[in-house]
Amino acid sequence: MPEEIQSGPQTFPPRPIREGTFVFLSALLETVVRTESGLKVGTVVDLLADASEPAYPKITALRIKVRSEVLRAEWSEVLSCEPSGTVVRGRSSLHALRLLASEIPLAQDVLDRQIVDTDDAKVERVNDLHLLRARGELRVAHVDVGFRGLVRRLGWERVVDGLLKAVRPDARYLKRDQFVPWKHVQPLASGSAKVRLDLARRALSEVHPSDLAEILEDLDRRERAVLFRDLPVESAATALEESEPELQRELLRLVEPSIAADIVEEMQPDAAADLLSELPAEESAEILAAMEAPEAREVEQLLTYDENSAGGMMNTEYLRLRPAMTAAAALLSVREQAKEVAQVHDCFVVLRDHRLAGVLSLRALLLAEPDAPVDNLMQPHPAPLAPEDPPARVAELAAKYNLFSLPVEKDGRLLGVVTVDDVLEKVLHG
Amino acid sequence: MAETPGKGVKALARSPFARIALVLSVVGPGIITANVDNDAGGIATYSQAGADFGYSLLWTLIPITFALVLVQEMCARMAVVTGKGLADLIRERFGVKATFYVMLALLVANLGNTMAEFAGVAESLAIFGVPKYLSVPVVAFIVWILVIKGSAKAVERIFLVACTFYVAYLIAGFLARPDWTEVAVGSLKPTLDFGGPALVMVVTLVGTTIAPWMQFYLQSAIVEKGVQLQDYGLSRIDVIAGCIVTDLVAYFIVLACGATIFKHGGHIASAGDAAVALKPLVGTWASALFAFGLFNASVFAASILPLSTSYYVCEAFGWETGIDRRREDAPQFYVLYEAMIVLGAGLVLIPKLPLLKLMLLSQTANGVLLPFVLIFMLLLAGDERLMGRYRNGRLLSALSWITAAILIVLTALMLWFSLRGG
Numbered sequence: 001m002p003e004e005i006q007s008g009p010q011t012f013p014p015r016p017i018r019e020g021t022f023v024f025l026s027a028l029l030e031t032v033v034r035t036e037s038g039l040k041v042g043t044v045v046d047l048l049a050d051a052s053e054p055a056y057p058k059i060t061a062l063r064i065k066v067r068s069e070v071l072r073a074e075w076s077e078v079l080s081c082e083p084s085g086t087v088v089r090g091r092s093s094l095h096a097l098r099l100l101a102s103e104i105p106l107a108q109d110v111l112d113r114q115i116v117d118t119d120d121a122k123v124e125r126v127n128d129l130h131l132l133r134a135r136g137e138l139r140v141a142h143v144d145v146g147f148r149g150l151v152r153r154l155g156w157e158r159v160v161d162g163l164l165k166a167v168r169p170d171a172r173y174l175k176r177d178q179f180v181p182w183k184h185v186q187p188l189a190s191g192s193a194k195v196r197l198d199l200a201r202r203a204l205s206e207v208h209p210s211d212l213a214e215i216l217e218d219l220d221r222r223e224r225a226v227l228f229r230d231l232p233v234e235s236a237a238t239a240l241e242e243s244e245p246e247l248q249r250e251l252l253r254l255v256e257p258s259i260a261a262d263i264v265e266e267m268q269p270d271a272a273a274d275l276l277s278e279l280p281a282e283e284s285a286e287i288l289a290a291m292e293a294p295e296a297r298e299v300e301q302l303l304t305y306d307e308n309s310a311g312g313m314m315n316t317e318y319l320r321l322r323p324a325m326t327a328a329a330a331l332l333s334v335r336e337q338a339k340e341v342a343q344v345h346d347c348f349v350v351l352r353d354h355r356l357a358g359v360l361s362l363r364a365l366l367l368a369e370p371d372a373p374v375d376n377l378m379q380p381h382p383a384p385l386a387p388e389d390p391p392a393r394v395a396e397l398a399a400k401y402n403l404f405s406l407p408v409e410k411d412g413r414l415l416g417v418v419t420v421d422d423v424l425e426k427v428l429h430g
Numbered sequence: 431m432a433e434t435p436g437k438g439v440k441a442l443a444r445s446p447f448a449r450i451a452l453v454l455s456v457v458g459p460g461i462i463t464a465n466v467d468n469d470a471g472g473i474a475t476y477s478q479a480g481a482d483f484g485y486s487l488l489w490t491l492i493p494i495t496f497a498l499v500l501v502q503e504m505c506a507r508m509a510v511v512t513g514k515g516l517a518d519l520i521r522e523r524f525g526v527k528a529t530f531y532v533m534l535a536l537l538v539a540n541l542g543n544t545m546a547e548f549a550g551v552a553e554s555l556a557i558f559g560v561p562k563y564l565s566v567p568v569v570a571f572i573v574w575i576l577v578i579k580g581s582a583k584a585v586e587r588i589f590l591v592a593c594t595f596y597v598a599y600l601i602a603g604f605l606a607r608p609d610w611t612e613v614a615v616g617s618l619k620p621t622l623d624f625g626g627p628a629l630v631m632v633v634t635l636v637g638t639t640i641a642p643w644m645q646f647y648l649q650s651a652i653v654e655k656g657v658q659l660q661d662y663g664l665s666r667i668d669v670i671a672g673c674i675v676t677d678l679v680a681y682f683i684v685l686a687c688g689a690t691i692f693k694h695g696g697h698i699a700s701a702g703d704a705a706v707a708l709k710p711l712v713g714t715w716a717s718a719l720f721a722f723g724l725f726n727a728s729v730f731a732a733s734i735l736p737l738s739t740s741y742y743v744c745e746a747f748g749w750e751t752g753i754d755r756r757r758e759d760a761p762q763f764y765v766l767y768e769a770m771i772v773l774g775a776g777l778v779l780i781p782k783l784p785l786l787k788l789m790l791l792s793q794t795a796n797g798v799l800l801p802f803v804l805i806f807m808l809l810l811a812g813d814e815r816l817m818g819r820y821r822n823g824r825l826l827s828a829l830s831w832i833t834a835a836i837l838i839v840l841t842a843l844m845l846w847f848s849l850r851g852g
Contacts, residue, residue, distance in 0.1 A: 111525075112521050112522050112525055112526065113522055114748070124748055125521070125747065125748020126748075127526065127748070145748065150526060150530075150747060153525070153526035153527065154526060154527060154530055155527075220512075220513050220514045220515075220518060220653075221512075221513025221514070221653065221656070222512055222513045222514060224513075225513075246656075250656060253658075
């Protein structure tokens, strides 16, 4: 037994076997581990990477299964780690298992799991990891999310390649590996929270909020929780604004009320008010109580506009059109929306940032050429109301411009629409 | 992982209406799964069991129910705790190879099941004189268009309501005036001829009742409902109620067939023969009623099976999935889905194919696949890292492994006898 300990450094195999070449994680797993003197000690079960390095994290240690026990070997004790086998300095190189805060176990937490590709803003499943041999180190370069990766893991790469080459030598499959560079990879398995947090701050700030909302929607619930809890408050708020109400509720319930409050504070007040009004009273009160006073006030105000103000009378369901639509498309859209909307006299042309671009009566829409763009058909709107405006002011404007419905705006954003019949009631009885 | 103490829907249920809304938001997957479970293959199997063995296999439904509850409760628990489908969990825990072979087997078994559903369509409409060369393509097209247009969910409810058809078996069972002592003996006294066709029938009964694909379907359905841990109690009731309904229906089909077809020394060679079981209830209308029930069960399952199968397979391999995706974005999903329908319906059109036999055979394939799925499920449900304190306890673990062992032995025996016999 003792002879494997005394071996000196002079007998090392040349450490960088093929400098600058790649090896797949799957090729290294389950390979036999020997000591320098050739004694078999176990098999490789995992590689740990130092994830605090953003670009090409290096492998810091191996997990080696020795009979029924899993042990750890530092990379400095690993003389070579190749598909043909792994050599460690000696039996004494193996120590009890531990995981540093900055380390990710690749096989356990990345391989076969969902990740977010922050460059393409997509959820992918990892089929393999692509490791780079460089200066005696092994570094994580890419994750493989492609079909080739699946075939390789099944051990059919040669067969499938051979068959394809015979049938269709120019098949796209043969040339195209689908690799995502590690710096665009956001792992989601429940590894160390600190690592994920650093990664999330770095990569996810680049992702567009509406993409982020879609990613959250696509993920399994557990990964969704991990990702959402890791998001910086601002990103969480914008992603929440872009999400469907059902998902919004689920996401807000994932975090403590105090954090939920921070996130809601960051949201656009009307979006926040919409969200809170969807929540059960008890929950929204809890969140409001935890919010900073000014923001909470603003949202509360939106939630409880005076009945006798434009804000209290307005309806947030109205016919919405986009400037780029054709009249034909607009009509189809009106037909769709009409189920939800009480008043279909006027359509409101709204820009992506919720600014009102113009108004279009249903009559004008019916009379227009089918391919005329809404942009050209709409009229500029004369007088937007503020949510605080009293009913008298609403009536005055409606009479002055002969309008059936008036938009309510705040800070340049269309909040809702007041219709004349609502105003009449207020003016007559109020 | 630590769940943030959130509010379950329970906390919100104040008024009776809120309470009902709450129950509806959790309940459903179990009951739907139960009724899809009694598909064309199911009806064929139960009818055959009653027709060929009378009441003598009724007792098997008691341990089968027990096993079904055990298995489906595990699925429901995994769904609620992990928020992931069974295929995902298998992939993440056991890697690509295991997943690939399970998915391949599931794909083949489910293709068989889909064929069985279309065979059910052919058989049921044949009673009204519609040739299968007309009925099968038309129904396949309707199923396809319903799903592609996204209206399958709405139609699901109609199917579900139509499932009250099974009450007909309950009544028919009573009206046939069975000898209740015989029924009681058959229900409570375990007897099994291990060498003979009875064993194949038992494995087939197990396969159709505890169908592997149901576990995948149930788990995904609960995940999709977004049931939270706090509401798991309701979900469990839903699932257990579903299991009991499934097996009550099975029980009365076997009973009704046993009291009529078996007693008169008949045998089932076509759907028309199986309809005889309903004669005590509706007389000459029996064929029509049976045809309606079989048709409903077949189309119900045919609209769910191909869709859900392609869903799990794509999820497991990380391909985009769902009918809300465009065809270019989710090519694998659409190819799998449409291939299942085209092949499932197309193969049934082969002339002179013994359709009833086919329905039965698909259930046997289910029985063979089941042990493998069960082993994966048990390993997952007992995994502390995955399930935390919701993992299988010691007693449950022991019970489940014993159940799995019995099922594996049964399957092995059946394979051995059928190989030796064939």
